[in-house]
Amino acid sequence: MTSLVPRSVQVVWATLVAITAVSWWTNADSGLDRRVAGAAILAFAFAKTWLVAIHFMDLRAAPAGLRRTVEAILACSCAGLIGWFLLA
Amino acid sequence: MSRPQTAPPPATDADRPGSGQVPGEPGIWLVVIADLVVFAVLFGMFLNYRAEQPALWAASQAKLTAGFGFANTVILLTSSLAVVAAVNATRLGRTVDAGRAFAAAMGCGLVFVALKAVEWTLKARDGVVPDTNDFFAQYYVFTGLHLLHVLVGLTALLFARRIARAGAHGPHDQGLVQSAAIFWHLVDLLWLLLFPIVYFVH
Amino acid sequence: MEGETGRAAHLRDVDISRRIQVTCAWCGVGFVVLLFGGWGLIGGFIPMLPPDGSPERIAELYSEHADLRRFGLILGMIGVFLTVPFFFAISMQMRRAEERRVPMLAMLQFASGLLVTVVLMIPMLLFLGASYRPERTPELTQLVNELSYLMLILPWPPIIGQLLALSIATLADRSPRPVFPRWSAYFNLWVAVLLTPASMIVFFQSGPFAWAGLLGFWIPAAVFGAWYPVMTWLLLRAIGEESRAAAAAATEVPAR
Numbered sequence: 319m320t321s322l323v324p325r326s327v328q329v330v331w332a333t334l335v336a337i338t339a340v341s342w343w344t345n346a347d348s349g350l351d352r353r354v355a356g357a358a359i360l361a362f363a364f365a366k367t368w369l370v371a372i373h374f375m376d377l378r379a380a381p382a383g384l385r386r387t388v389e390a391i392l393a394c395s396c397a398g399l400i401g402w403f404l405l406a
Numbered sequence: 407m408s409r410p411q412t413a414p415p416p417a418t419d420a421d422r423p424g425s426g427q428v429p430g431e432p433g434i435w436l437v438v439i440a441d442l443v444v445f446a447v448l449f450g451m452f453l454n455y456r457a458e459q460p461a462l463w464a465a466s467q468a469k470l471t472a473g474f475g476f477a478n479t480v481i482l483l484t485s486s487l488a489v490v491a492a493v494n495a496t497r498l499g500r501t502v503d504a505g506r507a508f509a510a511a512m513g514c515g516l517v518f519v520a521l522k523a524v525e526w527t528l529k530a531r532d533g534v535v536p537d538t539n540d541f542f543a544q545y546y547v548f549t550g551l552h553l554l555h556v557l558v559g560l561t562a563l564l565f566a567r568r569i570a571r572a573g574a575h576g577p578h579d580q581g582l583v584q585s586a587a588i589f590w591h592l593v594d595l596l597w598l599l600l601f602p603i604v605y606f607v608h
Numbered sequence: 609m610e611g612e613t614g615r616a617a618h619l620r621d622v623d624i625s626r627r628i629q630v631t632c633a634w635c636g637v638g639f640v641v642l643l644f645g646g647w648g649l650i651g652g653f654i655p656m657l658p659p660d661g662s663p664e665r666i667a668e669l670y671s672e673h674a675d676l677r678r679f680g681l682i683l684g685m686i687g688v689f690l691t692v693p694f695f696f697a698i699s700m701q702m703r704r705a706e707e708r709r710v711p712m713l714a715m716l717q718f719a720s721g722l723l724v725t726v727v728l729m730i731p732m733l734l735f736l737g738a739s740y741r742p743e744r745t746p747e748l749t750q751l752v753n754e755l756s757y758l759m760l761i762l763p764w765p766p767i768i769g770q771l772l773a774l775s776i777a778t779l780a781d782r783s784p785r786p787v788f789p790r791w792s793a794y795f796n797l798w799v800a801v802l803l804t805p806a807s808m809i810v811f812f813q814s815g816p817f818a819w820a821g822l823l824g825f826w827i828p829a830a831v832f833g834a835w836y837p838v839m840t841w842l843l844l845r846a847i848g849e850e851s852r853a854a855a856a857a858a859t860e861v862p863a864r
Contacts, residue, residue: 322491322503331487334598338479341602342472356607363602367595374486374591375438376429376584384428384435391439395446402450403607406457433791437798444802444827451822536811547808547817558801578782585794 330373334366357400364396430584438592441555445596448548449603455540456608464608466541469534474525475601478518482594485514489563493587496570496580504574508567511590515560522553545604552593552600559593562586618858626851632697633843635690636836642687644833647732651680656820657753660813663746666753671742678739685732688725695721695770698839701788701846702774705781713777720769731760757819758810761828764803771800787846795838802831 341362350358371392372378377385428435456463492507526546529535536546566586569579648654657669670677695718702714738752778786778793808817809824816822 322494322498322500322507323487324490324494327487327490331483334483335480338476338483338598338601341606342476352608359602359606363599366598370486370591370595370598374490374594375588379426380429381426387439388435388442391442391446395442395449399446399449399453399603403453403457406454431790431794433789433794436791437794440798447827448823451816455816540815543812543815543817547805547823551805554801554804558797582779 327373330369334369337362337366353404356403360396360400360403364392368392430588431581434585434588438588441592441596445599449599452544452548452603453607455544459540460608462539463541466539466545467605467608469532470545470605471525471528472605474521475605478521479597479601481514481518481521482597485511486591486594488514489587489590492566492570493584496574496583499573501571501573504570505567508563508570512560512563512567515556515563518556519553522549548600548604552596555593555596559590562589615858619855622851622854622858626847629697629700629847630844632693633840633847635694635697636840636843639687639690639694640833640836642683642690643728646680646683646687647735649680651677651684651735653735656757656825659757659809659818659820663750667742667746667749670739670749670753674739674742678736681732681736681739685729688728688732691721691725691728694836695725697843698774701843701850702777704850705777705783705787713773717770717773720766720773723766724770727759727763727766731756734759761806761809761819761825764806767803767832768800771796785849788842792838792842799831799835803828
């Protein structure tokens with residue numbers, strides 16, 4: 319069954335689990351400034367969604383226009399929310 | 407209307423060029439894009455309320471059990487992995503494998519629903535309900551809206567499994583199976599945003 | 609001669625059928641304009657009367673520009689009726705996709721649609737009732753106002769009936785020239801999911817989930833309002849296609 323999952327997707331899965339675990343544990347007692355921590359959480363969350371979009375949703379093999387549209391929406395949402403978080 | 411590919415591409419890690427076919431049916435991307443925009447607006451609203459009551463946000467988030475959120479993240483990611491396997495098996499005509507992989511993904515989805523029910527019940531037993539404060543109203547509504555996506559996704563996977571087990575002949579069937587898979591990945595993707603934002607950002 | 613007239617009559621029927629359907633299709637846009645323009649802007653119900661407003665405040669709002677409110681509500685009432693021809697036009701086109709089977713989905717769409725018309729028509733009348741005598745005991749005006757808003761925004765299940773029937777019919781349409789494009793099925797399903805948060809308005813009297821809030825009203829209202837013009841456009845395409853095919857058939861095959 320594992321042969322049905324491309325190696326790159328397996329690596330992406332492990333990376334996503336690792337990022338989630340690390341950000342959970344570090345968040346528990348990080349000495350980071352609240353604003354830095356919040357912005358970092360948002361940035362990491364959007365990085366994870368990009369991995370899902372490219373590797374799970376198979377956008378890497380999709381027409382460039384579709385891929386760029388989704389990437390642009392993710393990037394704009396990420397920038398918008400981080401900016402909103404820092405300014406508001 | 408463009409149709410998804412019929413030729414079974416290798417399930418191995420081929421670096422396919424970025425000029426290929428649209429995965430799934432074009433219509434499903436309309437759903438993905440529109441949903442991403444709506445959730446971005448909702449998260450913006452959430453952060454706006456946080457800015458008005460930062461102390462309440464921090465105190466309320468401390469009452470959440472992040473372990474549930476973490477477990478559910480791993481469960482959804484694993485289910486996405488199973489869905490990738492199911493789609494590739496469908497492409498290659500390995501109907502039995504496809505059926506098993508879809509069943510595994512749906513099993514993960516059901517565990518997600520069960521964990522969410524336990525989490526909500528425990529919170530409600532501690533007297534934390536949507537009426538408690540602005541934070542918990544949004545916590546319940548956002549996780550509830552996501553849970554609704556999970557249930558819709560499970561229904562889509564159920565149909566995809568039936569089509570895949572029947573052989574998924576032709577571009578029409580392949581397109582439907584891939585579209586259901588993409589929706590399930592969207593459910594996963596939204597949770598990857600929702601969990602950190604609702605549980606941690608304060 | 610006899611054959612020519614029969615053919616001309618057939619072509620005329622095809623054209624009349626097209627024009628009737630086109631009119632019905634435009635009723636969808638008419639509904640949105642009259643509901644949001646009449647009830648919403650002229651009637652002054654958008655922005656919403658505050659769900660957490662005191663009875664006195666609500667009664668006071670009803671007594672301001674009372675005649676304008678009543679006029680806007682009558683426009684809204686007319687608009688709501690326009691959903692009937694519109695929903696019927698949708699079902700008549702869906703029927704083409706169900707040619708070889710019992711047209712269950714077309715029937716389900718129209719029957720659910722009629723229920724939608726009813727739960728939109730009644731709040732228009734209730735709003736009119738509330739605005740009829742604003743000087744009455746304020747609590748009564750508040751009650752009628754609440755019933756009206758809840759009935760207007762909340763009842764999404766019949767809409768889901770319409771949207772599911774339409775999506776299933778579209779997804780199951782395997783003809784090379786489907787009646788409605790396949791992407792519209794996904795659009796309909798997405799609209800269905802985003803209407804459901806309107807349920808929250810019964811739990812909240814303030815904030816984003818109340819009937820004046822982002823998720824309680826604005827998002828469901830925006831997707832609901834967008835659905836009608838999109839469907840009008842798709843209907844016009846489908847009706848044009850049907851009438852072209854019918855006209856071609858009429859000229860090819862001798863009448864009788």
